[in-house]
Amino acid sequence: MPTPIDFYFDFSSPYAYLASERIDSIASRHGREVIWRPWLMGAAMKITGSAPLVDRPMINDYSRHDLERCARLAGLPLRLPDPFPFAAIASSRAVYLIEREEGPAAAKTLARALFHASFGLGRSIVEAERVAAITEAAIGSDPEDILAGIAEPAIKERLKEVTDGAIAGGVFGSPFFLVDGEAFWGHDRLEQVDLWLERGGW
Amino acid sequence: MPTPIDFYFDFSSPYAYLASERIDSIASRHGREVIWRPWLMGAAMKITGSAPLVDRPMINDYSRHDLERCARLAGLPLRLPDPFPFAAIASSRAVYLIEREEGPAAAKTLARALFHASFGLGRSIVEAERVAAITEAAIGSDPEDILAGIAEPAIKERLKEVTDGAIAGGVFGSPFFLVDGEAFWGHDRLEQVDLWLERGGW
Numbered sequence: 001m002p003t004p005i006d007f008y009f010d011f012s013s014p015y016a017y018l019a020s021e022r023i024d025s026i027a028s029r030h031g032r033e034v035i036w037r038p039w040l041m042g043a044a045m046k047i048t049g050s051a052p053l054v055d056r057p058m059i060n061d062y063s064r065h066d067l068e069r070c071a072r073l074a075g076l077p078l079r080l081p082d083p084f085p086f087a088a089i090a091s092s093r094a095v096y097l098i099e100r101e102e103g104p105a106a107a108k109t110l111a112r113a114l115f116h117a118s119f120g121l122g123r124s125i126v127e128a129e130r131v132a133a134i135t136e137a138a139i140g141s142d143p144e145d146i147l148a149g150i151a152e153p154a155i156k157e158r159l160k161e162v163t164d165g166a167i168a169g170g171v172f173g174s175p176f177f178l179v180d181g182e183a184f185w186g187h188d189r190l191e192q193v194d195l196w197l198e199r200g201g202w
Numbered sequence: 203m204p205t206p207i208d209f210y211f212d213f214s215s216p217y218a219y220l221a222s223e224r225i226d227s228i229a230s231r232h233g234r235e236v237i238w239r240p241w242l243m244g245a246a247m248k249i250t251g252s253a254p255l256v257d258r259p260m261i262n263d264y265s266r267h268d269l270e271r272c273a274r275l276a277g278l279p280l281r282l283p284d285p286f287p288f289a290a291i292a293s294s295r296a297v298y299l300i301e302r303e304e305g306p307a308a309a310k311t312l313a314r315a316l317f318h319a320s321f322g323l324g325r326s327i328v329e330a331e332r333v334a335a336i337t338e339a340a341i342g343s344d345p346e347d348i349l350a351g352i353a354e355p356a357i358k359e360r361l362k363e364v365t366d367g368a369i370a371g372g373v374f375g376s377p378f379f380l381v382d383g384e385a386f387w388g389h390d391r392l393e394q395v396d397l398w399l400e401r402g403g404w
Binding site for chain 2: 059073167172
């Protein structure tokens with residue numbers, strides 16, 4: 001069984017949303033699975049000295065335009081939610097809760113539903129109640145169970161572990177891919193990920 | 203005659219070096235010319251709040267690796283000069299001097315020679331004497347004329363005009379391309395530049 005690809009993302013990253021719509025089909029062409037790993041990028045941004053795009057004059061205007069252009073090219077809907085950027089704590093915890101309770105396929109279904117709500121429809125996924133409602137719609141979970149589960153210490157700890165592990169492994173951006181130990185940062189490295197899988201490196 | 207593509211770059215940018223080896227062949231497939239416009243990115247970096255890659259923990263290590271991987275994929279030599287990053291004042295002025303004295307084709311030949319010296323061979327192009335020697339080797343100019351020319355107020359003013367005009371036009375990074383008014387930032391947008399030219403937008 002070939003090693004799965006690690007797909008690290010912060011739910012607040014619209015470029016990760018674009019990548020989330022492509023990474024599994026790229027991987028499957030090469031007989032690979034993808035493990036989706038939501039994490040909280042804020043701690044890494046302090047280390048790298050990165051400011052959110054919205055706080056960067058010129059780059060903010062450009063990136064809005066670039067995002068819309070990339071989305072049109074990919075045929076994907078794009079609406080930025082309000083607030084943006086936002087804290088992806090509840091949404092990330094919900095994915096790890098569902099992974100524990102229902103397995104990785106259900107967790108991925110939920111992650112897709114959260115990305116779609118956030119950047120396809122432009123709706124806030126900050127509030128735990130919204131996350132619970134999306135989880136109910138996507139995989140049928142009881143909203144009360146979701147609200148209780150994402151407040152569990154074990155689930156909080158799981159997200160912290162993934163986040164700490166990401167940074168320890170050199171992950172600092174979103175989206176970020178690890179392919180057989182090789183790091184690729186950004187939606188715009190997906191073509192190289194595809195080639196790397198095809199050629200086994202270069 | 204279709205509008206030329208504007209290719210803005212800072213000579214200190216290794217991603218611009220990689221792009222410089224591809225942009226003219228992409229443009230010519232679509233019957234377009236490329237105007238090469240060296241500028242000094244430092245002023246824009248202050249506006250956007252961007253630090254040099256070398257000053258950014260994690261991102262610096264990644265970008266060195268990414269640069270080498272991109273260069274290998276493109277079949278291009280890559281050696282970072284010392285110092286790096288560096289002040290591209292003499293090299294940029296020399297290009298505008300040669301553009302005035304010998305025309306745009308000679309200026310482009312010189313710019314290629316400067317990029318090759320800097321990132322193909324890893325040699326410093328900071329010193330005016332080095333720039334003059336590279337100009338002599340590339341297009342046969344007298345080194346004394348180059349040293350005198352790049353100290354001319356008119357040439358200094360020309361570089362300042364291009365730099366100010368770049369920022370006024372929304373240019374903030376390197377490489378940066380303007381295609382019929384559409385802005386593309388980064389070596390990793392060349393595929394989109396190619397598609398934009400093919401389709402006339404999307």
